Amino acid sequence: NAGVTQTPKFRVLKTGQSMTLLCAQDMNHEYMYWYRQDPGMGLRLIHYSVGEGTTAKGEVPDGYNVSRLKKQNFLLGLESAAPSQTSVYFCASSRQGGVSNQPQHFGDGTRLSIL
């Protein structure tokens, strides 16, 4: 039972390069989320999905795109990486909205540096 798995764990990119972060969950959760965590800023929601084939913008969506083609996977894409996107990215999933008996389960993060 892996829970939420993020791939890769670390990555260094040059400005302008593109990449995709993968999040996979094996709990059959409907909701999935992408956050970024920066010092002094806390966790900020980038995009989220309430089900397969759906996506929605969060607090800081600019410069990112997402796709939820399969229920268990949620992809975060950076089309043209910028140094301001250097951060730790966390994926989370939950059965519903993430409270009560449906807490958000987080992965262990992807550490991304943009040079």
Next chain:
Amino acid sequence: QKEVEQDPGPLSVPEGAIVSLNCTYSNSAFQYFMWYRQYSRKGPELLMYTYSSGNKEDGRFTAQVDKSSKYISLFIRDSQPSDSATYLCAMRANTGNQFYFGTGTSLTVIP
């Protein structure tokens, strides 16, 4: 002004001490309140949640919500070195899917 304010610390206490962690918020629509624990280089894990005002206790942990003051607290009794981590508060309104997180308080419990 941030939606959620949390003192980043760091906070250092001796083993066995009572720890008090706090967050304030500005949005009166927040109804769900959560505390997460995050160990170094790991993802946050849910510790406690409460709905609206009141107290909730789970073992050594007690969560309090005072909606009139827009203030939430997490108390840790008989603190242990294994409690050393960053503690994040989070909250959400009744409607919508967005959670708002505090910046986290770093806690070290010294044996």
